[in-house]
Amino acid sequence: QKEVEQNSGPLSVPEGAIASLNCTYSDRGSQSFFWYRQYSGKSPELIMSIYSNGDKEDGRFTAQLNKASQYVSLLIRDSQPSDSATYLCALDQTGANNLFFGTGTRLTVIP
Amino acid sequence: KAGVTQTPRYLIKTRGQQVTLSCSPISGHRSVSWYQQTPGQGLQFLFEYFSETQRNKGNFPGRFSGRQFSNSRSEMNVSTLELGDSALYLCASSYVTGEAFFGQGTRLTVV
Secondary structure, three states: OOOEEEOOOOEEEEOOOOEEEEEEEOOOOOOEEEEEEEOOOOOOEEEEEEOOOEEEEEOOEEEEEEOOOOEEEEEEOOOOHHHOEEEEEEEEOOOOOOEEEOOOEEEEEEO | OOOOEEEOOEEEEOOOOOEEEEEEOOOOOOEEEEEEEEOOOEEEEEEEEEOOEEEEEOOOOOOEEEEEOOOOOEEEEEOOOOHHHOEEEEEEEEOOOOOOEEOOOEEEEEO
């Protein structure tokens, strides 16, 4: 059983702060990693994808991947109340659109 | 560009009945995968289709089945519904592999 582990939270940060979300995984063969955001009652929305070691930045979001340590993280800079949601870490098990999800971290940004 | 479209959005069924859910992927996307989301189990992979062929299947009973048509549209069927099948069913599409985009989901309630 391939596992993806996330701290379920809740994680609370003040508006304008950096939110740091972490995820570890057990399958060393995993190649593709994704972060999704899910608002209550809505479907998951893709935020970032990362495939190689290092950092990948997109606006206020930075994904970090360390395959040797088997972790992937998401940093949200200048957090806004609209960032309050559950963040799901996912990896592609087989390279065939077969995502294995963590249980998600609930983030609350306090105005 | 239209997103992933799932129909219907809501369904109420009785135990023992069967149900068919539909998913139209983003234009040009050839891979469609299905997921079940429940509060207790989170997001779980059901199966994935590419070019009308099932490439991967998750750990669900045979009551859950699917298919994909030549235009990449997909359907999933659940037979002999049980109360525990109540969930949000999500489909996601991707070009071949990589980034997957979710539809709004079908909320199934079994009574």
